[in-house]
Amino acid sequence: EPEVTQTPSHQVTQMGQEVILRCVPISNHLYFYWYRQILGQKVEFLVSFYNNEISEKSEIFDDQFSVERPDGSNFTLKIRSTKLEDSAMYFCASSAASGNTIYFGEGSWLTVV
Amino acid sequence: AQSVTQLDSHVSVSEGTPVLLRCNYSSSYSPSLFWYVQHPNKGLQLLLKYTSAATLVKGINGFEAEFKKSETSFHLTKPSAHMSDAAEYFCVVGDFTGFQKLVFGTGTRLLVSP
Numbered sequence: 001e002p003e004v005t006q007t008p009s010h011q012v013t014q015m016g017q018e019v020i021l022r023c024v025p026i027s028n029h030l031y032f033y034w035y036r037q038i039l040g041q042k043v044e045f046l047v048s049f050y051n052n053e054i055s056e057k058s059e060i061f062d063d064q065f066s067v068e069r070p071d072g073s074n075f076t077l078k079i080r081s082t083k084l085e086d087s088a089m090y091f092c093a094s095s096a097a098s099g100n101t102i103y104f105g106e107g108s109w110l111t112v113v
Numbered sequence: 114a115q116s117v118t119q120l121d122s123h124v125s126v127s128e129g130t131p132v133l134l135r136c137n138y139s140s141s142y143s144p145s146l147f148w149y150v151q152h153p154n155k156g157l158q159l160l161l162k163y164t165s166a167a168t169l170v171k172g173i174n175g176f177e178a179e180f181k182k183s184e185t186s187f188h189l190t191k192p193s194a195h196m197s198d199a200a201e202y203f204c205v206v207g208d209f210t211g212f213q214k215l216v217f218g219t220g221t222r223l224l225v226s227p
Contacts, residue, residue: 104149104156
């Protein structure tokens with residue numbers, strides 16, 4: 001069964017460092033998403049991406065965050081200068097079309113120290 | 114704005130007994146509702162979804178949920194719990210006012226004892 005894959009599964013980084021989280025969405029999907037879950041809190045929407053541009057972003061997704069689809073298969077989330085409060089599980093997701101089922105990856109656990 | 118409330122943070126059952134995980138929603142239009150499950154160290158897996166067709170929705174692993182508009186509820190049930198059902202369950206509502214995004218509840222941890 002096709003699945004969304006994410007790397008790394010776990011990353012520890014120093015505060016202020018740049019981090020790139022990588023995702024390979026399901027191959028025929030056109031919509032891509034990032035969500036995050038801070039420990040003990042709700043899963044929150046960060047950003048959606050379609051047709052090589054951001055279609056919607058939450059207020060969490062400020063200037064230190066960016067997304068990119070550098071080639072035909074990868075979808076990345078970059079955090080420019082990490083803060084302690086960026087420590088969370090980051091989920092990549094994809095869907096074939098708007099309104100279709102959203103499929104999630106296994107998550108990348110980011111720890112900022 | 115769309116929102117969901119999961120009424121229990123933890124539910125404990127014995128193997129072989131019924132499971133009931135409660136969820137109430139708030140939506141300004143006909144909602145799309147989902148249940149996702151997260152097993153330890155795993156991603157979010159879709160259990161089932163409601164998108165205004167039949168009000169009783171059957172999902173994977175014997176789970177089902179009933180959409181009740183009058184009660185604004187979408188409770189998840191299973192007749193007989195299995196040890197492998199122990200996980201975190203999320204009730205989710207779709208917010209499709211712009212491009213689609215999902216609004217998650219706080220989650221219910223299901224504990225299954227032998």
